[in-house]
Amino acid sequence: MAGARAGKSGYVWVGALVLLAATAACSAAGVRSSDQRRAVAMRAKPFPLASVRLLDSPFRDAMERNGSYLLSLEPDRLLHNFRKFAGLEPKAPSYGGWEARGIAGHTLGHYLSACSLMYASTGDKRYKERVAYIVSELALAQRQRKDGYVGGIPDADRLWSEIGRGEIRASGFDLNGAWVPWYTVHKLYAGLIDAHRLCGDRQAKAVVTRLGDWAARLTRGFTQEQWQKMLVAEHGGMNEVMADLYAMTGRREFLELARAFNHGAVLDPLARREDRLDGQHANTQIPKVIGAARQYELTGETRHRDAAAFFWDRVTQHRSYAIGGNSDYEHFFPVDQFPAHLSPQTAETCNTYNMLKLTRHLFSWEPSASKVDYYERALYNHILASQDPQKGMMTYFVSLKPGHFKVYNTPEDSFWCCTGSGMENHGKYGEAIYFHDVDSLYVNLFIPSELTWREKGLVVRQETRFPEQDTTLLTVTCREPVRTTLKVRYPGWARGVTVTVNGEEQPVEATPGSYVSLTRRWRSGDRVEIRLPMSLRLEPLPHAAGTDGGTYAVLYGPIVLAGELGAEGMPSPYVPDQRQLDTVPTPTVPLLVSSPQEVLRRIAPVEGKPLTFRTQGIGKPADVTLIPFYRMHHQRYVVYWKVLTDEEWRRTAAELAAAEAARKALEARIVDEVRPAEQQSEIDHRFQGQSSRSGDFNNRKWRDAAEGGWFSYELKVRPDALQELRCTYWGGEGGRRTFDILVDGKKLATQTLANNKPGEFFTVVYPIPAELTRGKQKVTVRFQGHERSLAGGVFGLQILTRSDAS
Numbered sequence: 001m002a003g004a005r006a007g008k009s010g011y012v013w014v015g016a017l018v019l020l021a022a023t024a025a026c027s028a029a030g031v032r033s034s035d036q037r038r039a040v041a042m043r044a045k046p047f048p049l050a051s052v053r054l055l056d057s058p059f060r061d062a063m064e065r066n067g068s069y070l071l072s073l074e075p076d077r078l079l080h081n082f083r084k085f086a087g088l089e090p091k092a093p094s095y096g097g098w099e100a101r102g103i104a105g106h107t108l109g110h111y112l113s114a115c116s117l118m119y120a121s122t123g124d125k126r127y128k129e130r131v132a133y134i135v136s137e138l139a140l141a142q143r144q145r146k147d148g149y150v151g152g153i154p155d156a157d158r159l160w161s162e163i164g165r166g167e168i169r170a171s172g173f174d175l176n177g178a179w180v181p182w183y184t185v186h187k188l189y190a191g192l193i194d195a196h197r198l199c200g201d202r203q204a205k206a207v208v209t210r211l212g213d214w215a216a217r218l219t220r221g222f223t224q225e226q227w228q229k230m231l232v233a234e235h236g237g238m239n240e241v242m243a244d245l246y247a248m249t250g251r252r253e254f255l256e257l258a259r260a261f262n263h264g265a266v267l268d269p270l271a272r273r274e275d276r277l278d279g280q281h282a283n284t285q286i287p288k289v290i291g292a293a294r295q296y297e298l299t300g301e302t303r304h305r306d307a308a309a310f311f312w313d314r315v316t317q318h319r320s321y322a323i324g325g326n327s328d329y330e331h332f333f334p335v336d337q338f339p340a341h342l343s344p345q346t347a348e349t350c351n352t353y354n355m356l357k358l359t360r361h362l363f364s365w366e367p368s369a370s371k372v373d374y375y376e377r378a379l380y381n382h383i384l385a386s387q388d389p390q391k392g393m394m395t396y397f398v399s400l401k402p403g404h405f406k407v408y409n410t411p412e413d414s415f416w417c418c419t420g421s422g423m424e425n426h427g428k429y430g431e432a433i434y435f436h437d438v439d440s441l442y443v444n445l446f447i448p449s450e451l452t453w454r455e456k457g458l459v460v461r462q463e464t465r466f467p468e469q470d471t472t473l474l475t476v477t478c479r480e481p482v483r484t485t486l487k488v489r490y491p492g493w494a495r496g497v498t499v500t501v502n503g504e505e506q507p508v509e510a511t512p513g514s515y516v517s518l519t520r521r522w523r524s525g526d527r528v529e530i531r532l533p534m535s536l537r538l539e540p541l542p543h544a545a546g547t548d549g550g551t552y553a554v555l556y557g558p559i560v561l562a563g564e565l566g567a568e569g570m571p572s573p574y575v576p577d578q579r580q581l582d583t584v585p586t587p588t589v590p591l592l593v594s595s596p597q598e599v600l601r602r603i604a605p606v607e608g609k610p611l612t613f614r615t616q617g618i619g620k621p622a623d624v625t626l627i628p629f630y631r632m633h634h635q636r637y638v639v640y641w642k643v644l645t646d647e648e649w650r651r652t653a654a655e656l657a658a659a660e661a662a663r664k665a666l667e668a669r670i671v672d673e674v675r676p677a678e679q680q681s682e683i684d685h686r687f688q689g690q691s692s693r694s695g696d697f698n699n700r701k702w703r704d705a706a707e708g709g710w711f712s713y714e715l716k717v718r719p720d721a722l723q724e725l726r727c728t729y730w731g732g733e734g735g736r737r738t739f740d741i742l743v744d745g746k747k748l749a750t751q752t753l754a755n756n757k758p759g760e761f762f763t764v765v766y767p768i769p770a771e772l773t774r775g776k777q778k779v780t781v782r783f784q785g786h787e788r789s790l791a792g793g794v795f796g797l798q799i800l801t802r803s804d805a806s
C-alpha cells in the first residue's frame with residue numbers, strides 16, 4: 001500500500017532550507033559552526049535534568065521505586081543476546097517475555113536511557129557505573145563483529161544482509177520476517193545517545209557513531225522506493241536518532257539519513273494539515289513526528305514544524321481520553337467513535353511517553369500554558385498513574401473499560417515496549433517543571449523540587465502538596481540580587497489565581513491558560529506564594545454527551561477522579577502477557593442518575609481525606625467513592641460514567657439491567673479473542689498466512705487471503721470445556737468466497753460469503769467438537785480458501801465456552 005505512494009513522497013528531500021539567524025539556539029541544537037545558521041532559535045529551553053532535584057512527593061516515590069527495579073535487573077542478562085550474536089559467550093541467561101522473542105534487545109536500549117536519566121536526576125553513581133559497564137560490553141561486541149553493527153535481534157545477519165541487498169518485504173510489524181527490527185535498533189541508538197548526553201560517556205559516542213556508520217553503509221544506494229517501502233514497517237524514531245547523531249557529531253551524512261528515514265506516507269499529509277490517522281497504529285506514528293520536530297530544530301525546515309504542530313493538535317485536542325492517553329487496541333480510530341472505544345486496551349502507555357516528548361519540543365518553540373495543561377494532565381493521570389505502588393511495575397494499556405483494572409508487567413518475564421519506556425518515564429519527572437529563556441524562568445508544574453539555575457546564580461525551591469492542596473511556595477536563594485522574570489503558569493483549569501510576594505498580594509491581569517509574570521530584583525529569602533483554586537467539573541467523552549445524559553469523566557483541577565469498585569474476584573494483576581486479563585468479566589458498574597448540571601452538586605468531598613469524594617444519592621445501584629486515578633491501583637474502577645436523567649433511568653432501568661445481564665453472560669464465556677489486522681493482537685496470536693491481505697472497511701479492520709491462500713492464528717482454549725468459534729463477517733461480501741475453517745488441521749466448517757446480510761456485519765457461531773480442544777491450552781485456527789476462492793474477510797474471531805455447556 002505505502003510502496004505505491006512512496007515514489008511520490010516529497011517529504012524526504014526539501015531543496016531549499018529556511019535559513020534563520022539564530023545564534024542563541026546553537027547550544028540548544030548542539031550543532032557546530034557551519035550549520036548554526038540553520039538551527040531554529042528555541043524560545044524556551046529545558047534545564048539539564050541534573051539541575052532539578054525532586055523533593056518529597058508521589059513523583060519522587062515513583063522515581064525511587066523505579067530505581068529499585070532498575071537496580072534489581074542484571075545487565076549481563078540484558079546483554080545476553082548482544083554477546084551471543086557477536087560470537088561471544090553470554091555471561092548470564094536472557095530474560096523472558098519479549099526479551100526471549102523477535103524484539104529481543106529493545107530493553108537494553110531503554111535500560112541505558114533509564115539509568116542515564118536516573119543518574120542525571122539523582123547523582124547516584126551506581127547508575128552511571130551500570131551505563132559504563134553496558135557501553136563497554138557493547139563496544140566489545142561491536143569490535144568482535146567488525147561490521148559496526150551490534151544488537152540483540154535474533155537472525156539479524158540474514159535480515160540485514162537481505163536489507164543491504166535492497167530486498168525488502170515489509171508490513172506493519174514485519175520487515176523481512178523480523179519483528180520491527182529498526183524499532184529495536186532505535187532503542188539502542190537512543191540509549192547510547194542518552195549515555196553520552198547525560199553521563200558524559202565518551203565510549204557511548206564512539207559506539208553509536210560506528211552504529212550510525214553501519215546504517216549508512218547498509219542503506220547506501222537505496223532508491224526512494226526502497227526507503228519508503230522499508231518504512232512501512234514500524235521503525236521507532238530512527239529519523240530522530242539520526243538527527244541527534246548529526247547534532248552530536250556535526251556530520252551531514254547523519255542528517256541525510258534522518259531525512260531518508262522520514263516516512264512520507266505519514267508525514268506528507270500531516271505537513272499539509274490533513275488528518276489521515278484513523279486506523280493507524282498510533283505508537284508507530286508518534287516517534288516519526290518527534291523525528292520531524294527534531295529536524296525542524298536543526299534545519300529550520302518549516303514543513304517539519306507544521307507536521308509536528310498539526311499532529312500534536314489532532315492527538316491532544318481530538319484523539320485523547322481524559323487521562324491524556326490515546327488509542328484503542330493500539331490504533332487511532334474515527335473521532336466520532338469514542339463511545340465504542342472504552343476497552344481493556346485503551347491508552348497504550350508508550351504513546352503518552354512519546355506525546356510528552358513531542359510536547360516538550362513544541363513548548364520550546366512556542367511556550368504556552370495550554371501545552372503544559374495537556375502535559376500536566378497526561379503526566380498525573382497517565383504516566384504517574386501507570387506505576388504500581390506496591391512493586392514498581394508498569395502498565396502497558398491503561399484500561400478505560402468501566403469495571404476493569406490496571407494490569408502490570410512482571411519483573412522478569414514481560415519486558416513489553418511499555419516496560420522499557422516505563423523505566424524511562426519515572427526517571428525524568430524533573431524535565432518539564434521549569435523552562436527558561438535568557439530573561440525569565442517558567443514555572444510550569446507544581447511538583448516539589450529544587451532548581452539550580454547556574455547561569456543566574458539562582459536556586460528556586462518549590463514546596464507544595466499540590467494537588468492535595470491548592471497552593472505552592474517558591475523560595476529564592478541567591479548570593480547577589482538577580483533581576484529576572486518569574487513566569488508562573490496560570491492553568492486553564494484554575495478558578496482564579498492569587499499571588500503574593502513576601503506576603504504582599506500582587507495585581508494579576510492574566511487569564512487562565514497563560515502565565516503570571518513577576519519581574520523584579522530577586523533577593524535571597526524572597527518567597528512567592530501562589531494559590532490556584534480547583535473545582536469539580538465533568539468532561540464528556542468526545543461524541544458521547546447530550547443535553548440530558550451522556551458519558552463523562554469527573555475532574556478536580558487537573559486530576560481525573562475514578563470510582564472505586566473494589567477488588568472482589570480480581571486475579572493477580574502481574575502478567576507476562578499484557579492481554580491475558582482482557583476477558584476477565586467486569587461487575588455491574590454504577591451509573592449516575594441526575595442531570596449533568598446537577599451531578600457536580602451531588603459529589604461531595606470526604607472529610608479528612610484529601611482528593612476523596614463521594615456521590616450523594618445519585619449512584620445506581622449504590623453510591624461510590626472517587627479518588628485520583630493516579631492513586632487507583634489493585635482494584636476495579638470507573639473513569640467514564642454514564643449519566644442518566646431520572647426520566648431516562650425510569651424508562652430504561654429494566655432494559656439496561658437485561659442488556660447488562662446479557663453482556664456479562666457473554667463476556668464470562670470468552671476464552672480468547674483475535675482482532676484481525678491489528679498489529680499487536682496478530683503478533684500475540686502468532687499470525688501466519690500465504691497471500692493474505694488486510695485493510696479497513698466501515699471503520700473495522702479485516703483480514704482475508706487471496707485466491708487459494710490462507711491465514712491462521714493461535715487461540716487459547718480451555719482443556720476441559722465445550723467451546724465454540726465465533727467469526728464476524730461483512731454481510732455484503734461479493735466475489736468468490738468459499739473457504740474452510742480448520743482447527744489444528746481438522747475441518748470445522750465450510751463458509752461461503754455471498755451477500756449474506758446486506759449492509760451490516762454478522763456473526764456466525766461454529767460449535768467446536770470436544771475432541772478438538774480436549775486437554776489443550778491452545779489451537780491453531782486456519783482459514784483456507786478453496787481453489788480460485790478468497791478466504792474471509794474476517795473482522796473478528798473469538799473462542800467462547802458454549803452457553804449450553806455449563
Ligand SMILES: [Zn+2]
Pocket residue numbers: 283348349350351396416417418419
Ligand atoms: Zn508500549
